Amino acid sequence: MLTDSKSAQAAPIPVGALVIAIDAMGGDHGPAVTVAGAAIALGDRPELFFQLHGDSAKIAVELARLPALQARSVVIHTDQFVAMDEKPAQAIRRRNTSLANAIHAVKSGEARAVISAGNTGALMALSKMILKMLTADLERPAIGCSWPNRRGFGTVLDVGANVTSDAHQLIEFALMGAAFHRALRGTEKPSIGLLNIGSEDVKGHDDVREAHQLLRDNTLGLNYHGFVEGTDLCDGTVDVIVTDGFTGNIALKTAEGTARFIKDLLKDAFKSSPLAMLGALLAGSALKAMARRIDPGAGNGGPLLGLKGIVIKSHGGADARAFSNAIKVGVSLAASSYEKDIAAALARFSESVAEHPASLAAPAVDTNITAVAGQ
Known part of the structure; x- marks a missing residue:
């Protein structure tokens, strides 16, 4: 099913489904890996339902070969995506990218977790801006x-x-x-x-x-x-x-x-x-x-810990099997406390x-976003 970013809520979601938002355009390989990875994860966890955010034409090419996934997903179209070498400040200014829309799905409650193999710095900056930190004392997420x-x-x-x-x-x-x-x-x-x-x-x-x-x-x-x-x-x-x-x-x-x-x-x-x-x-x-x-x-899928929402970073160069492992990390966290x-x-x-304020004083908050993880 295809829809645009403003009509995602109209997508019929099966009762009892666990909805996962996928930045389908992220990573070195885009939909060729992210869509195939979602299909692998669905094979192991049939209760899943996916929001696939990105270019509907490119995603449709991959979905055409995966009828089971096509029946358990909705494509939310945008022709904007965050490049792997794009600066976080630039990504923040563009509000209708596949990455931003996928994170917003978690913020709104439409999806339980977001998975992206895209630009680490942009993922960090957008997640912090959209979802916010769990407490005011937390400066920024940590990647596990x-x-x-x-x-x-x-x-x-x-x-x-x-x-x-x-x-x-x-x-x-x-x-x-x-x-x-x-x-x-x-x-x-x-x-x-x-x-x-x-x-x-x-x-x-x-x-x-x-x-x-x-x-x-x-x-x-x-x-x-x-x-x-x-x-x-x-x-x-x-x-x-x-x-x-x-x-x-x-x-x-x-x-x-x-x-x-x-x-x-x-x-x-x-x-x-x-x-x-x-x-x-x-x-x-x-x-x-x-x-x-x-x-x-085998261990692909690092959560951004400390956010008000589940965000999982996949390796940018992950293949479909590795990307499915990142999805499974998000699913495990969504099913836990x-x-x-x-x-x-x-x-x-x-x-x-x-x-004990003297020995455990919190540092001054640094609002400058810096990420050194591989993109």
């Missing part, structure tokens, strides 16, 4: 991500929303990360670690050491482990690892590059001789399982700040 480790998947944040973070913000990240991990992974009381250059109390810069002391002595109900190092990211030492966005983004991109490097090395090694090719054939199932475990797409958990945790934190 699922990180493969020996025990399954952990959560790491921030991975790109905030270039620097003080002790107050790091504690907020810990609270929001715990709520996200609980909603997505079902761990009732996730363990939390602060990423540092060593596990000793004296190591690290002032902000991370201050956050460590406050979390160690916290009355916020957190399961705080202490400092963790880079090697703990994949060991699964804790469930949630907290860091600033600059460090987190570098760690994320390094891990993704290393995973691709290892996969390429293995391919080259198993093509090096007939005997090696035979070994690859014999170990085929094990190699495929390993490839799935280290595939960045995640938003209420974060609001309650932040309220407890605000009470602690009021009781």
Whole structure:
């Protein structure tokens, strides 16, 4: 079904459907991936119904091959979209883009979550402007991500929303990360670690050491482990690892590059001789399982934590399967008490700040939007 941005509410939505808004034009591949990803997600979760925001002609080409999705979606047309290299300030001024319209669908209650593989800075700026932050104290969202480790998947944040973070913000990240991990992974009381250059109390810069002391002595109900190092990211030492966005983004991109490097090395090694090719054939199932475990797409879908609404950022270069994983993250959060958990945790934190203003004073709010996550 096709409609325009002003008549989205007229679209018939099946009773009991969970509506997800998709920025169909976002990412490196646009509708070829976003629409196909929605179809994959629908195959796993038949209760879903999609708003597909973007160029109706381009979306229709993809929908023509996907009758099941066509029956469970509405196309909300706009010929405007946010380019991957567009500056956030420019994106904010253009109010009828596919990205802005998809976020507005969450704001109005038409959709429960929005998924975009588009421009990270624009997604951040528009989400904050349209949906607002959960509390006045929160400066901007944090981006969380699922990180493969020996025990399954952990959560790491921030991975790109905030270039620097003080002790107050790091504690907020810990609270929001715990709520996200609980909603997505079902761990009732996730363990939390602060990423540092060593596990000793004296190591690290002032902000991370201050956050460590406050979390160690916290009355916020957190399961705080202490400092963790880079090697703990994949060991699964804790469930949630907290860091600033600059460090987190570098760690994320390094891990993704290393995973691709290892996969390429293995391919080259198993093509090096007939005997090696035979070994690859014999170990085929094990190699495929390993490839799935280290595939960045397996954990694709990072929430913008701290907003009054569910916003999920997909990798810009995601394929259809990876994009469907981002949709599933949004669905899991929509089905949980995640938003209420974060609001309650932040309220407890605000009470602690009021009781101990000297040690937990909030930073001055910086209205300059900066995002360093990959687009």
